Amino acid sequence: xxxxxxxxxxxxxxxxxxAGLLWTPRGVIATPCxxxxxxxxxxxxxxxxDLERLGIQVVLANTYHLMLRPGVExxxxxxxxxxxxxxxxxxxxxxxxFQVFSLEPKVDDDGVTFRSTYDGSSHRLTPETAVAIQADxxxxxxxxxxxxxxxxxxxxVVRRAVDRTADWAARAADAFxxxxxxxxxxxxxxxxQGGVDEALRAESAERTVAVGFDGYGIGGLSVGEPRHQMxxxxxxxxxxxxxxxxxxxxxxxxxxxxxxxxxxxxxxxxCVLPTRFGRHxxxxxxxxxxxxxxxxxxxxxxxxxxxxxxxxxxxYSRGYLRHLRMVNEPTVARLCTLHNLHWLGELVGDARxxxxxxxxxxxxxxxxxxxx
Amino acid sequence: xxxxxxxxxxxxxxxxxxAGLLWTPRGVIATPCxxxxxxxxxxxxxxxxDLERLGIQVVLANTYHLMLRPGVExxxxxxxxxxxxxxxxxxxxxxxxFQVFSLEPKVDDDGVTFRSTYDGSSHRLTPETAVAIQADxxxxxxxxxxxxxxxxxxxxVVRRAVDRTADWAARAADAFxxxxxxxxxxxxxxxxQGGVDEALRAESAERTVAVGFDGYGIGGLSVGEPRHQMxxxxxxxxxxxxxxxxxxxxxxxxxxxxxxxxxxxxxxxxCVLPTRFGRHxxxxxxxxxxxxxxxxxxxxxxxxxxxxxxxxxxxYSRGYLRHLRMVNEPTVARLCTLHNLHWLGELVGDARxxxxxxxxxxxxxxxxxxxx
Numbered sequence: 231x232x233x234x235x236x237x238x239x240x241x242x243x244x245x246x247x248x249a250g251l252l253w254t255p256r257g258v259i260a261t262p263c264x265x266x267x268x269x270x271x272x273x274x275x276x277x278x279x280d281l282e283r284l285g286i287q288v289v290l291a292n293t294y295h296l297m298l299r300p301g302v303e304x305x306x307x308x309x310x311x312x313x314x315x316x317x318x319x320x321x322x323x324x325x326x327x328f329q330v331f332s333l334e335p336k337v338d339d340d341g342v343t344f345r346s347t348y349d350g351s352s353h354r355l356t357p358e359t360a361v362a363i364q365a366d367x368x369x370x371x372x373x374x375x376x377x378x379x380x381x382x383x384x385x386x387v388v389r390r391a392v393d394r395t396a397d398w399a400a401r402a403a404d405a406f407x408x409x410x411x412x413x414x415x416x417x418x419x420x421x422x423q424g425g426v427d428e429a430l431r432a433e434s435a436e437r438t439v440a441v442g443f444d445g446y447g448i449g450g451l452s453v454g455e456p457r458h459q460m461x462x463x464x465x466x467x468x469x470x471x472x473x474x475x476x477x478x479x480x481x482x483x484x485x486x487x488x489x490x491x492x493x494x495x496x497x498x499x500x501c502v503l504p505t506r507f508g509r510h511x512x513x514x515x516x517x518x519x520x521x522x523x524x525x526x527x528x529x530x531x532x533x534x535x536x537x538x539x540x541x542x543x544x545x546y547s548r549g550y551l552r553h554l555r556m557v558n559e560p561t562v563a564r565l566c567t568l569h570n571l572h573w574l575g576e577l578v579g580d581a582r583x584x585x586x587x588x589x590x591x592x593x594x595x596x597x598x599x600x601x602x
Numbered sequence: 603x604x605x606x607x608x609x610x611x612x613x614x615x616x617x618x619x620x621a622g623l624l625w626t627p628r629g630v631i632a633t634p635c636x637x638x639x640x641x642x643x644x645x646x647x648x649x650x651x652d653l654e655r656l657g658i659q660v661v662l663a664n665t666y667h668l669m670l671r672p673g674v675e676x677x678x679x680x681x682x683x684x685x686x687x688x689x690x691x692x693x694x695x696x697x698x699x700f701q702v703f704s705l706e707p708k709v710d711d712d713g714v715t716f717r718s719t720y721d722g723s724s725h726r727l728t729p730e731t732a733v734a735i736q737a738d739x740x741x742x743x744x745x746x747x748x749x750x751x752x753x754x755x756x757x758x759v760v761r762r763a764v765d766r767t768a769d770w771a772a773r774a775a776d777a778f779x780x781x782x783x784x785x786x787x788x789x790x791x792x793x794x795q796g797g798v799d800e801a802l803r804a805e806s807a808e809r810t811v812a813v814g815f816d817g818y819g820i821g822g823l824s825v826g827e828p829r830h831q832m833x834x835x836x837x838x839x840x841x842x843x844x845x846x847x848x849x850x851x852x853x854x855x856x857x858x859x860x861x862x863x864x865x866x867x868x869x870x871x872x873c874v875l876p877t878r879f880g881r882h883x884x885x886x887x888x889x890x891x892x893x894x895x896x897x898x899x900x901x902x903x904x905x906x907x908x909x910x911x912x913x914x915x916x917x918y919s920r921g922y923l924r925h926l927r928m929v930n931e932p933t934v935a936r937l938c939t940l941h942n943l944h945w946l947g948e949l950v951g952d953a954r955x956x957x958x959x960x961x962x963x964x965x966x967x968x969x970x971x972x973x974x
Contacts (some may be wrong), residue, residue: 271925276934278971279913300900300925306900316917445664509932528672529679541651545688549680553643553672560881563932 234444236417237372238476238497244590246468246495249582252445252476255415256320256370259287261476261497264483265322265461266505266571266580270295271305271315274505275563276571278317283541285408286570287320288370290500293363293492294326298346298353302366310368321369322500325360326447327421328480341375357398358405365416373447374402376421381455388425391450395423396437402442417444425450426459428466435470445476448496450480455582462489470496483576485514486562486601489594492581504574511555514574518600520548522566527552540572606816608743610791610848610869617963618867620740621954624817624848627787628742630691633764633848633869635949637694638877638943642667643677643687646877647935655913656943659692660742664734665672666678666698670725674738682740688858693741694721694872697732699793700821700852702881712764713747729773732754737788745819746774748793755829757944761799763822765796768809770892789816791850797822798831806843817848820868824853832840840867857949858973859885864953865966876946882925882946886946890972892920894938899924912944928967 237253238261244327252259261374266273270293273281283290291311296302308314311321327342335344348466351366357361360375375398377391399420405416418441424431438446444452451460464479471477482488483501491499504514511522515535520527525542533543542551542565552564577597584593609625610633624631634861638645638653645653653661655802663683668674680686683693699714699939703890707716727735732747747770749763761785792815801917809860810818818841824834836851843849855859855873862869876886883894887907892899894906905915906923914923926934949969956965 270931271922272927272931272933276816276938277933278917295929299929300921304901304921304925308903308919314919314922314925316922456918529676531680544652547673547680547686548677549642550686550688553676553686555673557642559642559644560932560935561644561649563650 231281234413234417235348236444236476238445238474240474241595242586244585244588245493247493247581247585248495249498249585250476250497252452252497253543254370255418262492262581263498263576264285264488264574265290266421267292267500267502268315270299271311273567273571275509275567278315280564280568281317283318284568286571286575288498289317289319289321289479291315291321291369292321292322292326292329292368293360294329295324295496296341297363297424298348302363306366306368311365312368314446318340322371323367323369323373323476324354324480325364325373325375326488327360327373327376328378330355331380336593337394339378339397357401360441361402361405361409361418364485365414367466367589368547369416370447371417372406373419373421374399374421376423376449377454378423378450379425379444381450382427383425385430388423388427388430389421391425392423392434392437395421395434397440399441399443407576419443419445419447421449422467423450423478426455428462429464432470435450435467439470445478446480449480451479452487452501453495455491457487458544459495461489464491464496465494474480478551482600485574485597488574488578489581489597492585493590493594499578504570505567508570509563511562511566514570516600522548522552523551524554532591534566534569535573538569538573538576542569542572606789608816608848609841610846611816612952613845614958616957616960617865618963619865619953619957620867620869621957622848622869624869626692626742631692632701633872634864634950634953636651636860636871636946637662637870638782639647639664639872639874640687642671643683645769645939645943647939650687652936653691654939656940656947658943658947661689661691661693662740663693663695663741664701665695665732665739666701668739668914669698669735670720671956674735675699678740679757682738684740687704691741695739695741695745695853696738697736697747697922698727699745699748700733700750703752709749709766711769714853727931729770730777733774733781733790735779735785740788742788742790744778744790744819746771746792746815748795748821750795750822751797751966752782753797753822753825755797757799757802760795760799760802762805763795764799764802764809767806768813769792771810771813771815771907778823791815791817791818791848792875793821793852794820794839796835796839798835799836803838804842807839811842811844817850818843819850821852823851824859824873829859829862833866836863836868837866855946856973857946857969860950861953861966861969864950864957865962871950876942877939880942881935883934883938886936886942888972892922894920894924894927906941907945910945910948912941914938914941914944921927
C-alpha cells in the first residue's frame with residue numbers, strides 16, 4: 231500500500247494518548263473520534279440530517295447486513311453507500327467478520343460459510359469477496375475479513391484465528407492492491423486478533439503490519455472479557471502498531487473503556503452503546519448513567535444532563551421524555567439517541583482537548599471516578 | 603363569550619371556500635389549516651423541532667390520553683402542554699369525547715364514565731371537568747365535551763346525542779366563562795353533532811351557536827360513513843355557523859375529503875392519516891398514494907414525490923427509504939411522517955392559494971382527479 235490515500239497527522243501526544251488529524255480524499259477526521267454504528271446504512275432511530283447537526287465525522291456500516299438486505303447490487307446501483315444513505319460524511323464498512331463469527335459459521339482456510347439471519351439462506355465470504363463487496367458498497371475505509379473468536383477461547387483457538395487472520399490479511403491486501411491499481415481511492419485497514427493473550431496480540435499486530443495496510447483495527451476485544459484483561463492485550467497491540475497510522479479499537483464505546491483506550495494510543499472507536507442505550511432509555515450524563523424510566527423523573531423539569539449543550543437538553547425535560555418513554559412514543563428513541571451521541575462525541579472531544587492541553591491523566595481520572 | 607380571544611379575519615372567499623387568518627393571543631394561524639395529531643403531547647415519530655422545521659401552525663393533543671398518562675397534574679406541574687412538549691406553536695386539545703365514546707362508556711345526563719385503556723381503571727368526564735382538565739393542560743383552544751354516536755346510528759340515538767351535546771355545551775360554556783372571568787386567555791370551541799341527518803345537523807349547529815363559542819367544531823363525521831353522506835351533513839352545519847368565526851371539521855385529513863370540506867367553508871382540520879400512513883410506509887404524492895413496500899421501488903433513485911420540496915425528498919431516494927422500511931429501521935417512520943405532513947401542509951396551502959386566486963373549483967377538480 232504505497233500510495234495510502236489516508237494520512238495520519240499527529241497533532242499532540244500526552245503519554246501514549248494522542249490527538250491527530252486523519253486526512254482522506256473526502257476530508258479530515260479529528261482523532262480520537264467515535265463512529266456511530268449504522269448497521270443497515272442508517273444509525274438506528276436517527277437520520278443523516280441528524281448526524282450532520284450532531285457534527286458526526288464518520289459512520290460505520292455493516293457489510294454482513296447490507297450484503298443480505300438490500301443486497302450490495304442495490305446499494306451499488308443507487309450510487310454506493312454515501313448516495314444511498316444521503317450522507318456526505320465519512321463511512322467505514324466493517325467486513326462482516328464479527329457478525330458472521332457470531333453465527334457459528336463453517337470456517338475453512340479459504341473463507342467462511344454462514345446462514346442469513348433474515349431468511350436462513352447460505353452465503354459465503356472470503357478475504358477477496360469481502361474486498362469486492364466493500365468496494366461496491368463504496369465506503370471511505372474498508373476492513374479486512376478476519377477471524378474473530380469468542381472469549382474465553384482456548385489458546386489453540388486463538389492461535390488458529392491469528393494464523394488465519396494473517397493469511398487472510400495477505401490475500402485481502404493482494405485483492406485490494408488490484409482495486410487501487412484500477413484507481414480506487416478507498417482505504418483498507420488490517421485487523422489484529424489474539425484474544426487477551428498479550429504475546430499473541432503482539433504477534434498478530436506484527437504480522438498484520440508486515441502485510442501493510444492504510445490503518446489498523448484491533449478486533450476481538452470487548453467481547454465479554456473484563457477490562458483488566460482487555461487493556462493489557464490492547465496495549466500489546468498498540469505498542470507494535472506504527473505511530474504514523476490510525477488505530478481503531480473495534481466495538482468499544484463505553485465511556486470508561488473508551489478513555490482508557492485513548493490513553494493507550496487508540497484513535498478510532500465504534501460501538502452500539504450510545505444508540506442502543508438511547509433506544510432503551512438509558513442516558514449518558516456527566517453524573518453517570520440515568521434510567522429514564524425511574525419514577526424520580528416523573529415531574530422533573532431538568533434536562534437529561536444539566537451540563538449538556540445538545541438540542542434535546544435545550545428543549546426537553548426529563549419529565550417529558552420519561553412520559554414519552556413510558557407510553558412508548560417512537561420519537562423518544564431518537565431524542566435519547568441524539569443526546570447520547572452528542573454526549574459521547576463531547577467526551578471524545580474532551581479527551582482530545584485534554585491531550586492537546588497535556589492533562590490527559592487528570593481527565594482520565596475524572597472519567598474513572600464516574601464510570602466503572 | 604363576549605371577549606373572544608380569537609379573531610377570525612376573512613381574507614378571501616371563492617364560493618363557500620374561504621381563506622382567513624385566525625388571530626390568537628399566541629399569534630396567527632393562516633386558514634384553511636391542517637393540525638397534526640399529537641395524541642400524547644407528541645406527534646408520533648417526530649418531535650417539536652421537526653414540527654417547527656415543517657412550519658406547522660397548530661398541533662392537536664388529546665385530553666383522554668393525557669389525563670391518564672402522564673396525568674393532567676404532571677403536565678400542569680411541568681408548565682402546561684407548551685412547556686411540557688417544548689412547542690411554542692399553537693395547541694388545540696380535544697375534550698376526550700371522541701375517544702371515550704369509542705370505549706362503550708356509561709353515559710348519563712351528567713357525564714360519562716369509562717375505563718382506561720392503559721390499566722382498566724374507571725374515570726369520569728363531565729362538561730365541567732373537561733373544561734377544568736383542559737384549563738390545566740393549557741392549550742390555546744379547548745373543545746367542549748360532546749356526545750359522539752357511531753355511524754350508522756338510529757335517528758333516536760343521534761337525536762339524543764344532539765340534545766345531550768346541547769345541554770353539555772351550555773354547561774361547558776358556563777364553566778368556561780368562570781375561567782375567563784379569572785383571566786384565562788384560552789378559547790373554547792363548541793361542537794355540533796347530528797350524524798348524517800341534515801335537519802339534525804342544522805339543529806345541532808343552531809343550538810350550539812345559540813350557546814355561543816369562540817369557534818365551532820363539526821364532530822361525529824368521517825366515522826365510517828360514505829362521503830356522499832358526509833358532505834351534505836357538513837354543508838347543513840356550515841350553512842348555519844357564523845361566517846365571522848372559525849369552523850373545524852374534526853377527524854378529516856384525507857386529501858379529497860379535506861379539499862371538498864374547504865369547498866364547503868371549513869377552516870381547520872385534524873386527522874391521524876398523514877402520520878399513521880407515514881409510519882406504515884404509505885406515502886402521499888402528487889400522483890396519489892404510494893406503497894413504499896412495493897418491489898418496484900427497490901432500486902428507484904426517485905424521491906417519494908418528484909414535485910415535493912420537503913427535506914426528505916431533497917435527500918433520500920425511494921430505494922433507500924424502501925430498504926429502511928423492509929428492515930424495520932425506526933427512522934423510516936419519522937422520514938415518511940415528515941414527508942406526509944409536509945405534503946398535506948402544501949395541499950392545504952395550495953387550497954388557500956386557490957381561494958385567494960379565485961380558482962378554487964379548478965383546484966378541487968384537480969385533486970378529485972387524483973384522489974378518490
